[in-house]
Amino acid sequence: MTSYLLRRLLHMLPVLFLASFAIFAMIYAVPGGPVAVLVGENASPEEIAATIARYGLDRPMLIQYFDWLGQAVRGDFGLSLHSRQPVLALIGERLPATLQLAVAAILVALLVGIPVAVGSAVRPNSWLDRLLSGWSALALGVPTFWLGILLILLFAVELRWLPSASRYVPFWESPVDALRSLILPALTLGIYVSGIFARFLRASLIGEAKQDYVRTARAKGLPESRVVGLHIMRNALLPFVTIVGLMMANFIGGAVVTEAVFTYPGLGRLVIQAISTRDYPLIQGCIMVILVGYMLVNLIIDLLYAWIDPRIEYH
Amino acid sequence: MAARRDAMSAMLGSTLQVLRRLSARRSTSLSFAFLLLVALAAVFADVLPLDPLTQNLADSLMPPSSSAWFGTDELGRDILARVVYGARTSLVTAFGAVVIAALIGVPIGLVAGFFGDWRDSVLMRCIDVLLALPNILFAMALIAVLGRSQAAALVAVGIAGIPNFARIARAQVMALRQLDFVTAVRSFGGGSSYIMFRTILPNALSPLVVQAIVLASIAILLEAALAFLGVGVPPPTPSWGEMLRTGKSYLHEAPTYAVLPGLVLTLTILSFDTIGRALTALLDRHDTGVPERRGR
Numbered sequence: 001m002t003s004y005l006l007r008r009l010l011h012m013l014p015v016l017f018l019a020s021f022a023i024f025a026m027i028y029a030v031p032g033g034p035v036a037v038l039v040g041e042n043a044s045p046e047e048i049a050a051t052i053a054r055y056g057l058d059r060p061m062l063i064q065y066f067d068w069l070g071q072a073v074r075g076d077f078g079l080s081l082h083s084r085q086p087v088l089a090l091i092g093e094r095l096p097a098t099l100q101l102a103v104a105a106i107l108v109a110l111l112v113g114i115p116v117a118v119g120s121a122v123r124p125n126s127w128l129d130r131l132l133s134g135w136s137a138l139a140l141g142v143p144t145f146w147l148g149i150l151l152i153l154l155f156a157v158e159l160r161w162l163p164s165a166s167r168y169v170p171f172w173e174s175p176v177d178a179l180r181s182l183i184l185p186a187l188t189l190g191i192y193v194s195g196i197f198a199r200f201l202r203a204s205l206i207g208e209a210k211q212d213y214v215r216t217a218r219a220k221g222l223p224e225s226r227v228v229g230l231h232i233m234r235n236a237l238l239p240f241v242t243i244v245g246l247m248m249a250n251f252i253g254g255a256v257v258t259e260a261v262f263t264y265p266g267l268g269r270l271v272i273q274a275i276s277t278r279d280y281p282l283i284q285g286c287i288m289v290i291l292v293g294y295m296l297v298n299l300i301i302d303l304l305y306a307w308i309d310p311r312i313e314y315h
Numbered sequence: 316m317a318a319r320r321d322a323m324s325a326m327l328g329s330t331l332q333v334l335r336r337l338s339a340r341r342s343t344s345l346s347f348a349f350l351l352l353v354a355l356a357a358v359f360a361d362v363l364p365l366d367p368l369t370q371n372l373a374d375s376l377m378p379p380s381s382s383a384w385f386g387t388d389e390l391g392r393d394i395l396a397r398v399v400y401g402a403r404t405s406l407v408t409a410f411g412a413v414v415i416a417a418l419i420g421v422p423i424g425l426v427a428g429f430f431g432d433w434r435d436s437v438l439m440r441c442i443d444v445l446l447a448l449p450n451i452l453f454a455m456a457l458i459a460v461l462g463r464s465q466a467a468a469l470v471a472v473g474i475a476g477i478p479n480f481a482r483i484a485r486a487q488v489m490a491l492r493q494l495d496f497v498t499a500v501r502s503f504g505g506g507s508s509y510i511m512f513r514t515i516l517p518n519a520l521s522p523l524v525v526q527a528i529v530l531a532s533i534a535i536l537l538e539a540a541l542a543f544l545g546v547g548v549p550p551p552t553p554s555w556g557e558m559l560r561t562g563k564s565y566l567h568e569a570p571t572y573a574v575l576p577g578l579v580l581t582l583t584i585l586s587f588d589t590i591g592r593a594l595t596a597l598l599d600r601h602d603t604g605v606p607e608r609r610g611r
Contacts, residue, residue, distance in 0.1 A: 019444045026460045137592070141585040143536055145543045145556075146577035149563055153574070157566050164566075253449030257540050261563070271452060272544055275459045283456060287448065294447045 008302070012295045019291055020072070020284070024065045027280045037081050037278045068284075077285035082277055087285035090270065095289075097168035098255060098266035101189065104182045105255070108190025112139075113197030120198070121205035122228065133202070139195030144254050148188040148261035155184060166262040181264075189258045193251060200243040204236040211235075238309055245301035248294050336597060343593045346586035353583055357402040365396035367553045376569040385575045388558070389565060397553035398576050404554045405583065408469050409534040413527050415473025417480050421523065424484025425511045429492060439485075442478045450475040450533075451540055458546045465548045472537045476530045483526050487519035525594045532587030539580055555580040 027034070039051050052058050056067070071078065077087035120132035156164035166181040208214065209232055217227045256268030263269070267286065274282035306313065338344040356363070371391035379386045385394035427438040445453065454471035461467035491497060492515065500514045541547035542556025550557060555576050562573025 014440060015444055015447065018440060019448070022444065023456065026456065030460050137585065137588060141532070141588050142581050143539060143543075143577070143584065145540065145559055146573075146581055149559065149566070149573045149577065152563075153566055153570055157570070249447060249449045253451040256449065256451055257543065260544055272455070275455045276545065278459060283459065287452060287456065290449070290452065291447055 005299075005303075008299050012292075012299075015295065016288070016291060020069065020288060021065060023284050023287055024068065025061065027284065028061045028064070030278075034081060034278075034280045037280070072288070077288070078281040080274075080282045081279045082282075087281050090282065091267065091285055091289050094265060094267045094270045096170065097264065098259070098268065100168070100171060100178070101182065101185055101255060101259070101264060101266055102251070104186035105189035105193060105251075105258075108186050109193035109197050111194075112191065113194035114201065116194065116198040117201035117205060118228065118233075121202045121209065124206050132198070136195045136198040136202070139191050140199065141195075142192075144188050144192050144257050145261050147191065148184070148258060151184050151188060152261075164262075166264040168265050185258050185262045185264050188261065189251075189254050192254050193247075196247050196250065197240075197244070201236065201240045204238075204240045205232055207239075208232045208236045234308070238305065241301055241304060241308065245298040248297050252290055252294065333594070333597060337590065337593050340593060342589050346589040349582055349586045350590075353402050353579070354406065356399045357406045360399050360403055363399065365393060365399055367392060367396040367400040368551060376565055376572065378569065379571055379575075386569060386571050388569075388572060389561065394558070394572060394575065397558060398555065398579050400553040401555045401558065401576065402579075402583075404465065404548055404552060405535050405538060405580075408465065408472060408538040408548070409531045411469040412473035412476055412534040412538075413530050415470060416476030416530060417523070417527060419474070420477040420480025421484045421516070423477070424481040424486075425488055425516065427481070428485035428488030429507065429511050429515070431489070435485075438481070442481050445475070445478045450537055451544075454537060454541055455544065455546055458541065463546055463549050465552065468538055468541055468547050471541070472534045475537060476534060479526055479530055479533075480523065483522050484519065487522060488515055491515050491518055521598055525591060525598060528587055528594065529591040532584045532591065535580070535587065536584050 034055070035048055035051055035057060038055070039047050043051075056064065059067075068078070075088065077091075079085065080087055080090055083090065116132045116135055120129040120136075123129055152164045155162045162180055162184055164184075166185050167177075169178040169181055171178040171182075214227060214232060217231050218224075222231075252268075255266065256271060258264070259266045259268035260272060267290070271283070271286045271290075273279075274286055338347065369392065371387070373391065374383075374387050375389050375391040377383060377387040377391075383393045383395065385398060388394055388397065423438050423442070427435040450472075454468075454475050457471040457474065458467045461470065488511070492510075497510060497514055500510055505514065538547060539554070539556030539559070542554040543560045544556075545560060547556055548554045558576040559573050559580075562569070562576065565572050
């Protein structure tokens with residue numbers, strides 16, 4: 001188990017290396033690059049030369065990259081070009097807000113997605129299945145930013161029940177305030193993710209329902225609730241869990257847009273801000289953190305496997 | 316020559332058959348009809364009596380009326396006209412992005428799946444990186460580098476779609492390369508690139524075409540999302556995402572401003588998705604030869 005974990009963590013390194021290099025090269029290729037951001041538009045040639053010398057931007061790209069990499073592996077992603085604060089500190093400030101939104105959205109997605117999937121998989125191609133599959137298609141097809149706008153129109157503008165712009169309130173400090181701010185963004189993101197959950201879990205459930213062991217379970221007279229809930233569900237969760245891991249990138253992407261709709265102060269907003277102000281160290285830091293997060297979630301999911309399915313052992 | 320003509324007519328015949336099967340379902344024929352409408356609007360936008368650019372501040376933020384069916388925006392421009400011209404932006408971006416994704420992704424998948432050695436590992440690790448990065452972030456970062464323009468949006472969305480094609484093409488090659496007809500071509504002395512592009516690729520086309528349709532819906536969504544975040548096609552070019560972005564600021568004064576363009580965008584995405592899924596289902600049944608069971 002430990003050796004498996006180590007191996008998996010080692011496998012992450014080449015991907016991170018490739019990704020960080022690609023991003024670095026991309027930024028290096030920008031005409032003007034960080035210099036243009038550092039000195040502003042009306043800088044004199046002397047100022048530009050001084051800035052280039054001060055930040056070592058005239059060195060070859062590979063040397064600059066390994067310099068950055070050497071600091072990054074020690075947890076130093078440099079300073080933001082605009083706020084002059086450490087990149088990692090800025091990310092750390094926003095991370096709890098995004099995690100809170102993510103947890104809330106996943107709860108919504110599970111609460112909506114699992115019943116929808118079970119409801120449609122019990123009788124494939126029935127009217128109920130068609131209705132619920134239509135719901136999944138809708139949940140996936142409606143852009144999160146439009147759904148968010150519709151929810152704001154209904155609950156904030158018309159009914160005035162909830163705020164249209166969300167703040168980050170830690171849940172343990174004030175659950176009521178936190179919920180008021182979280183409901184709309186969590187619904188927006190959660191409904192989208194519920195579409196993913198429902199579609200894949202349905203396929204997985206239908207696939208399992210055709211297996212012999214299900215017939216055996218029915219033949220020995222188990223009640224349908226036990227057949228579905230215990231036998232089919234447990235086996236169907238396995239492929240489903242993989243999909244959830246693979247879909248993490250979509251989830252993060254959805255979170256970026258959702259945070260923008262509700263001006264929610266999470267990591268996604270930080271990235272957008274970094275990109276629109278060309279804050280290169282911040283862009284690079286955010287993307288690396290998101291990548292590491294994505295890969296860690298996938299690793300955790302693979303470990304969850306062994307827990308869901310005792311037949312699987314990692315060596 | 317005759318063989319090629321036969322192959323062409325067979326392909327045409329099977330395409331017609333697929334279209335007939337698809338239009339038998341109400342949801343897919345409705346989707347076709349809607350997409351046709353959007354495409355016609357995009358193509359003939361110049362002929363229609365619509366003007367997306369002329370400002371008229373006296374008539375800003377008007378609700379829908381007989382003179383402006385979708386109302387007017389904050390500069391008094393006709394929202395319907397902007398939606399129609401926005402269709403052009405959306406479809407051009409989607410089409411271009413799918414072409415870019417296919418031109419790069421398919422060869423990557425073919426080579427990776429055909430050789431399966433170190434080339435497979437290296438190419439697929441690169442694809443993994445693309446997959447791990449959320450599409451939207453990748454596209455935004457690329458636009459930060461390229462500068463904001465329609466071409467940049469198109470390229471960014473296209474590159475984000477490369478993994479889809481690469482993975483499907485790779486899976487297809489791996490399934491096909493062991494089959495007898497490939498061995499036959501090889502024994503006649505067919506080289507690797509001949510086998511990949513002339514023998515395997517034509518037989519792997521259907522899933523790739525389906526993927527193109529699925530990707531079109533993703534590309535339209537992504538283009539709109541980029542515009543919504545303020546990094547898509549620069550104004551004053553009409554774009555659905557940009558209209559939602561501005562409309563969001565006027566939810567109190569003109570609620571329809573953000574709602575109607577969003578509705579057209581959503582219906583377009585749903586239509587592509589519906590057709591894509593219907594085709595996938597058709598293909599799956601075709602492959603296994605087992606008709607889908609209805610009921611229990």
